[in-house]
Amino acid sequence: MSQTPQIPSRWPGERLGLPQSGPRSVGRPGRRIAAIAIDWVTAVIISIAFFQYDPWATLGVFAVAQIVFLVTVGGSVGHMVLGMRLVPIRGGRLGIWQPIVRTLLLCLVIPAVIWDSDQRGMHDRLVGTVLVMIK
Numbered sequence: 272m273s274q275t276p277q278i279p280s281r282w283p284g285e286r287l288g289l290p291q292s293g294p295r296s297v298g299r300p301g302r303r304i305a306a307i308a309i310d311w312v313t314a315v316i317i318s319i320a321f322f323q324y325d326p327w328a329t330l331g332v333f334a335v336a337q338i339v340f341l342v343t344v345g346g347s348v349g350h351m352v353l354g355m356r357l358v359p360i361r362g363g364r365l366g367i368w369q370p371i372v373r374t375l376l377l378c379l380v381i382p383a384v385i386w387d388s389d390q391r392g393m394h395d396r397l398v399g400t401v402l403v404m405i406k
Contacts, residue, residue, distance in 0.1 A: 279388065280388055280389065282297075283296075283297040283299075283388070283389045283390040284296060284297035284389050284390075284401070284403075285389075286388075286389060287360060287389055287401060289401070289403065292404075293404065294403075294404055294405060294406065295403050295404065296403060296404050297389060297390050297391070297401060297402070297403060297404075298350075298353075298355040298402040298403060298404055299390065300390060302353045302354075302355060303355070303402060305349065305353055306347065306349030306350050306352070306353050306355060307349060308349070309347075309348060309349030309352055309353075310333060310336065310337065310347045310348055310349040311329075311333060313336065313348055313349075314329050314330075314332040314333035314336060315329055317329075317332045318332055330378060333378070334374050334375070334378055336348070337370065337373075337374040337377065338370045338371055338374050341357055341365060341369075341370035341373070341374070342365065342367055342370050345357055345358070345365060346402075350402065354404055354405050354406040355402050355403065355404055355405060356402070356403055356405045357370075357373075357395075357400050357401075357402050357403075358400065358401060358403055359399055359400055360399045360400065360401055361399065365400070368398075369398040369399070369400055372397070372398050373394050373395065373397075373398045373400060376393065376394035376397065376398075377392075377394050381393075382394040382397070389401070
């Protein structure tokens, strides 16, 4: 049984029904990397202040912040600062399980650096989410 080849998309998110640019377009790698840097620096500062910079405490602070902010406002501090939001592909609101599983995969790093043609990491693909622009 042969599979039909998938037609390449003209821009990230086209196959997901998302626009090429503007609101609801896929958040591009530069912004996503900057957002995770903001989130990590915030976790490091909290870790220094409360845990004398314990690497595991830093990872824990990062993970808890990701989960809490994704569940409550749909994006981490870095996402919100840079005008992005995490949304389910099928629409509606994020469930509580999606931010938890996504964050655990993000903390493993490898799933986050393997991207598809829509510029979604495995951590987003596996939980059915996409990071989109809100501005």
